[in-house]
Amino acid sequence: MASEILLYWSSGSGPSWRVMLALEEKGLSGYGNKLLSFDKKEHKSEEVMEINPRGQIPAMKHGDVIVNDSMAAIIYLEAAFKGKGIELLPSDPAQQAPVLQRMMETNTLMDKIRNVVFINKSNLDEAKINQNKANLRAEILLWEGYLKQLGGNTFITGKNFTLADCCLFPSVAVLVRQGMDLEKHAPNLAKYYNTVKERPSAKASWPPHFKTSPDQDGLKDLY
Template identity: 30%
Template sequence: MASSGAEKLKLYSYCKSSCSHRVRIALSLKGIEYEYIGVNPLMRDELVKINPMGAVPALVDGDVVISDSLAIIMYLDEKYPQPPLLPRDLHKRSVNYQAASIVLSGIQPYQNTPVARYIEEKSNAEVKTAWVNNALTKGFTALEKLLVGCTGRYATGDEVYLADLFLAPQIHAAINRFQINMEPYPTLAKCYESYNHLPAFQNAVPEKQPDTPASPPSDPVPP
């Protein structure tokens, strides 16, 4: 469903931000046309005018400004209900909420660059690495146990739902940024392999965004 006949939505994003990554998947799944505004994580003065936290993503829909990935995704799901991002089955719906929450509050904040940099400054690189690995291991172990009995091709069956939008960027970051071995998490690995065959997911990866640098950047990764 394209947003024809109206001003395009604007997405303030950064290619390597996993929070932005989730929103890009949602927009792609729903076929929504939008303007991509790449944000340099070292130059956030303009972004603060949109989002007081100075973080991405931020979605602008006319006079409506939303600056949290979950809030953005739920807004999009209500405004553009097809395809739905939550199943009708209440149990599966609750699993989707739980999986999203584990990523949103139990993993991503602990691996966030400002947090990791602070830990390294107060200790050393080894402690920082151990901190990030602990968050990923704890979170992925919880997700594996949560999803092992309800997966199909994707997290909660054979349709893409909210949990998948949170899992895909988190696993992508774990593998590509933190070199996490996925062998202990076969359920998550199976889901991730399925995402690799979906254009909506592949079009949203960091490597395919307009602000992707030509060479590996040395700048930090925002939320």
């Protein structure tokens, strides 16, 4: 089964990491994969463009099935491998709702991180830079509140790890990677990060360059 899967991905890409977490949690270790470099524009190669005309990654093939959007890919993996690994999306619609809701919300967190850390600041005035930081602080507070409501020692929708966690954890890991002091400013997110990072799926999919290069300081002055 895993041998029929081919994933094109990039180290540190949040969308790629989502899919890799889901693959590991579904017990699909050993899937085929190709690590691509954004710097070398390998995501625009003919090989990738053939299956994803947008030239974006992740791009995933499972036999004759092609799924490129990361959220579509993880929903597909849960459906295609129902009963294998852990259940990442409950079958009951009422229980699905919060998982799907939090999944979609993680895109907002990812965008607000990008607007502070990865945007070209030479095109922004100081007021806009400060507003982007304020927007990210407010977004982090929202996620902190979600976890606080659940008791602080849970996954993002309750006691079970779900697709929502596949989507949230990469962004939380980037907060840490970029120098944010989670323990000080978002203690429930810190507990969440420390819990999820110890899962075998997180260890197996940890971005290679996170292991070999020092952490960054893009968020050291967020607060």
